[in-house]
Amino acid sequence: MKSSKVRQKYFDFFTKKGHKLTPSSSIIPSDPTTLFTSAGMQPMIPYLLGEAHPQGKRIVNSQKCFRSQDIMEVGDNRHTTFFEMLGNWSFGDYFKKEQLGWVFEFLTKDLGLDPNKLYVTAFEGNGQIPKDRETVEIWQELFKTAGIEAKLNERIFLYGAAKNWWTRADSPESMPEGEPGGPDSEVFYLFDQITHDPKFGKKCHPNCDCGRFLEIANSVFMQYQKKDKGFIELPQKNVDFGGGLERLVAACQNQPDIFKIDLFWPIIEKLKEDLRVEYGDGQNSTASLRVIADHIKAATFLIKDGVTPSNKMQGYVLRRLLRRCAVKIHALPQGRPARSADGSLNDSRAWEANDILPKLVDPIIDIYQETDYFQTGDWDQIRQTIAEELIKFKQTLKRGLRQIKKIDKVTGKNAFDLYQSYGFPFELIEELFLEKGQKVSREEFDKEFKKHQELSHQGSFL
Numbered sequence: 005m006k007s008s009k010v011r012q013k014y015f016d017f018f019t020k021k022g023h024k025l026t027p028s029s030s031i032i033p034s035d036p037t038t039l040f041t042s043a044g045m046q047p048m049i050p051y052l053l054g055e056a057h058p059q060g061k062r063i064v065n066s067q068k069c070f071r072s073q074d075i076m077e078v079g080d081n082r083h084t085t086f087f088e089m090l091g092n093w094s095f096g097d098y099f100k101k102e103q104l105g106w107v108f109e110f111l112t113k114d115l116g117l118d119p120n121k122l123y124v125t126a127f128e129g130n131g132q133i134p135k136d137r138e139t140v141e142i143w144q145e146l147f148k149t150a151g152i153e154a155k156l157n158e159r160i161f162l163y164g165a166a167k168n169w170w171t172r173a174d175s176p177e178s179m180p181e182g183e184p185g186g187p188d189s190e191v192f193y194l195f196d197q198i199t200h201d202p203k204f205g206k207k208c209h210p211n212c213d214c215g216r217f218l219e220i221a222n223s224v225f226m227q228y229q230k231k232d233k234g235f236i237e238l239p240q241k242n243v244d245f246g247g248g249l250e251r252l253v254a255a256c257q258n259q260p261d262i263f264k265i266d267l268f269w270p271i272i273e274k275l276k277e278d279l280r281v282e283y284g285d286g287q288n289s290t291a292s293l294r295v296i297a298d299h300i301k302a303a304t305f306l307i308k309d310g311v312t313p314s315n316k317m318q319g320y321v322l323r324r325l326l327r328r329c330a331v332k333i334h335a336l337p338q339g340r341p342a343r344s345a346d347g348s349l350n351d352s353r354a355w356e357a358n359d360i361l362p363k364l365v366d367p368i369i370d371i372y373q374e375t376d377y378f379q380t381g382d383w384d385q386i387r388q389t390i391a392e393e394l395i396k397f398k399q400t401l402k403r404g405l406r407q408i409k410k411i412d413k414v415t416g417k418n419a420f421d422l423y424q425s426y427g428f429p430f431e432l433i434e435e436l437f438l439e440k441g442q443k444v445s446r447e448e449f450d451k452e453f454k455k456h457q458e459l460s461h462q463g464s465f466l
């Protein structure tokens with residue numbers, strides 16, 4: 005099933021259940037305390053806290069999301085920084101029984117997923133919030149309707165706050181005052197064609213990182229708010245559901261590699277053709293192609309929503325994405341024929357990122373043409389922003405990489421020099437030295453940065 009069909013089926017399903025469809029908000033939130041919209045619930049916070057939503061108590065949508073914290077995870081079969089989150093919300097209306105029943109119905113009936121391949125989780129409780137027995141009982145009833153006896157630790161798994169408590173902060177303890185949160189229940193799809201890798205632990209389970217299980221749905225029972233002395237119950241019990249569209253499509257196709265679905269594959273194909281590299285199991289280039297495909301898509305969405313590369317805030321993250329793509333392209337096997345800007349084949353020098361990456365905007369527009377994200381846009385400006393940033397970086401990229409090769413033992417000083425003289429974002433320097441088995445100290449780097457700022461400040465008075 006293609007992504008546009010999954011998206012539409014989700015909208016239809018929840019519209020029939022009385023939800024109103026609302027458009028995606030910008031990927032750049034209006035709330036200045038957060039850099040990016042990283043979950044569908046972010047624009048819904050006022051309504052989760054009690055304000056009346058103009059469209060009512062039941063809302064459905066697909067939200068464009070960006071998670072910068074996941075940049076380093078990209079490269080495996082399932083992580084991305086940009087994704088679409090299908091979401092439905094109850095603002096003090098229905099709760100656990102309806103929500104979990106609908107999720108099960110949508111996944112098994114509308115998407116046709118085999119219930120035998122679905123595994124679910126619930127909150128095991130902590131000192132302050134009790135174990136979520138109700139969720140366990142609801143799932144047991146639901147699986148029973150499909151002829152499955154859902155036993156604990158076989159079909160239903162209990163986890164602590166690290167896995168089954170949802171908040172925008174890292175943990176219940178680090179939630180700022182006023183922040184809403186609550187226990188959640190996730191649904192995982194099992195790819196039984198993959199064998200468990202003991203490197204990730206003795207026994208495989210839904211939250212194991214070996215890639216057999218893929219989280220496809222998350223229902224948060226948003227009923228608490230952090231206050232100075234702990235948690236209080238919100239005046240209304242809410243539901244905040246999120247399911248990554250890319251992952252749902254992968255599950256529908258029983259395809260463990262989300263880069264092979266229609267939301268990514270045309271970008272990978274273009275890259276394979278232009279870079280003349282292979283994609284697939286055992287190919288060294290696979291992880292790099294995934295990183296480039298993800299980052300260029302994320303960059304396109306960020307630029308479309310008004311971000312330009314810079315040294316600050318969202319602009320810095322955009323710069324980091326584009327420069328990381330350039331490094332990945334540069335590190336691919338050299339010396340093979342590639343396509344130049346006019347489409348003809350020529351030698352390896354045509355591999356320059358500033359030629360290749362702007363052209364990827366075209367398959368991205370095609371992929372999203374049925375959505376309202378890309379109905380209109382200044383595509384030339386997007387291509388040009390990408391090209392200009394990469395041309396700037398091209399001047400120093402090769403020299404910077406040569407310099408990194410020469411450094412035997414990295415210090416804060418030479419890490420700062422790479423940042424200052426060659427335009428390598430800190431995180432990229434960190435990654436490149438990690439590949440050489442060396443750790444860059446953020447503290448030492450920051451010290452050098454500060455020293456430099458003080459010197460330039462003094463300089464400005466000379």
Ligand code: SER
Pocket residue numbers: 042043044045091170222223224244245246247
């Ligand atoms: N907020 C939850 C999540 O991001 C559910 O939408 O997973």
